[in-house]
Amino acid sequence: MFKKHVIKNLSAYYHDELPAEDARRIATHLDGCTRCRAEFEEIKLGASLAKLLPQSSAPQSLWNEITTALDKQDRKNKLSGSIIPAQAFGWHRFAAATVVLLLVIGLGLAWYFMRRPQTTEQVASHQTTQPRQESEQTIPQKGVEPVKNDSGEAPKTGVTIVKTQPEKDAVFPPAVKSPDSSNPVKSNPTLTPSLPAWQVARLAGAPKVGADNITGTGRLAVGEWLETDAASRAKIEVADIGQVEIEPNSRVRLVTTRATQHRLELARGRMQAQIDAPPRLFIVDTPSAVAVDLGCAYTLEVDDAGRSILHVTSGWVALERKGRESIVPAGAVCMTQPGIGLGTPYFADSTPALREALAKFDFQNGGTASLNTILAEAESYDALTLWHLLARVNINERGRVYDALADYIAPPAGVTRAGVLRLNKKMLALWKEELINSWFEEPRSGKTKKARLSSK
Known part of the structure; x- marks a missing residue:
């Protein structure tokens, strides 16, 4: 399709x-x-942006006038039906439609300007130009005194200007009673719409949403933080697509939730996510990368320095930052670091020497020495790491990585060495599709390592 x-x-x-x-x-x-x-x-x-626009309802009188205008036009069309065929849409109907449209616009503008809130200056001006006889006398009020001019007299205008003074034992007036109900009602109530929220359940200790402890279950609304201490754990229901467990010493915020995106921010700590949803529906922000769910289960951890480590247990996760991406399949791990960005993904059962060399290459400018170790330690299932390295090594080293990868997974038709060395996006994507099956092979093939040291 x-x-x-x-x-x-x-x-x-x-x-x-x-x-x-x-x-x-x-x-x-x-x-x-x-x-x-x-x-x-x-x-x-x-x-x-459209949701931020103010909403207002037109008064019933406006719709009545529109209906009347349309009825008049309908009667006019029926009277002229013997001369102009009903199916013809000539200039008469066009003119009538234009008149109705202009009428609607004019009435709408008139209604808007009549209903528009007046400023304080406009209200004061309106009251000053329409003085009432009874307002010329200053009305004594408890706690209120008139403002006087320099001569000590109250201003002789149609408006009495008063200055309120706080009263020690002031009492607020009682609520106004509704004329058709015995229940008291307050005038001008303030309506606060509830924000979208997810359900949170306490698993251990005393997790908090804001300043409130969760004793059983609670709500995590958009913009709110959920925090756990050293003895606390909590579980979040991610709309209707899965759940996230929050481990001790963690801080997480609900960024947004809607039909097309559910998003959390993990500022620190550890979370375990199990999501069953279309790709890119569930997203987690961290200080050093964005984790985009592609339908999976995974563990994500952020330390106090903002560094993160992702371990995928099923499905896929894409780590993204500034146009760069690391694809992490089940069984693989990827680290990120603030100021540097994404590391290169690797399988958790890769050799310790490869993992150490990869960390130096990604975050400590390991360069050629680290790459030599990676190529020497790589086995067939490390094609995941080699494919990502193609775009991360310099042009002089790219040919060595290509040869190592091609020894394990032959490039498919349409993929050439010259094209890959130029980082042709289409060719890299075709080769990735060929590699996907190898990334999910179990058990690991365990083929003999092939040393590719630069000295050989």
Whole structure:
């Protein structure tokens, strides 16, 4: 259905107007299509801005006038029916439609300006120009005294200006009673809409949402923080797509929740997520990267320095930062660091020497020495690491990485050495598809390591 782009369906997808199967296909397409993903972000931005626009309802009198105008036009059309055929839409109907449209616009503007709130200056001016006889006398009030001019006299205008003074034993007036009800009601009530929220359950200790302890279950609203101390644990229900367990000494915030995106921020600590949803629906922000769920279960940990480590137990997760991406499948691990960004993913059962060399290469400028160790220690299932390294080594080292990867997984048709060395995106994507099956092979093949030291 979506061989090229899905731009024309993105608005319907955002508003949940598509069948479930089509929605899943679009979600999958967005995962791999930069152009459609950019269009979708613009649609989401436009929808967010539209929600900020003020809403108002037109008065019934406006609709009555519109209905009357339409009825008059309908009678006029019936009277002229013997001369102008009903199916013809000539200049008469066009003119009538224009008149009605202008009438609607004019009435709407008139209603708006009549209902527009007046400023304090406008109210004062209006009252000054319409003095009432009874307001010329200063009315004594408890706790209120008139403001006098320099001569000590009260101003002789139609408006009495008063200055309130706090009273020690002041008592607020009782609530006004409704004329058709015996129950007292307060005037001008302030309505506070409730924010979207997820359910939170206490697992151990005393987790908090804001300043409130969770004794059983509670709510985590958009913008609120959930915190656990050294003895506390909690579980969050992620809308209807899964759950997240929050480990001790953690701090997490609900950023947004809607049909097209559910987003958390993990500032520190450890969380375990189990999500069953289309790709890119569940997202977690960390200080050094963004974890984008592709339908999976994983553990994500952030230390006090903002460094994070991701361990995927099923499915896939994409770590993203400033246009760079690390694809992490089940059984693999990836680290990130503030100021540097994404590390290179590797399988958890890779050799200790490879893992140590990879950490130096990613975060300590290990350079050629670290790359030599990585290539020497790599086995067939380390194709995951080698594929990511293609875009991360300098051009002089890229050929060595290509040769190592090609020894384990032959490049498919349409993928050439020269193209990969130029980092041709289409060729890299084709090779990645070929590599996917090898990333999920169990048990590991355990092929003999192939040394590729620069000296040989």
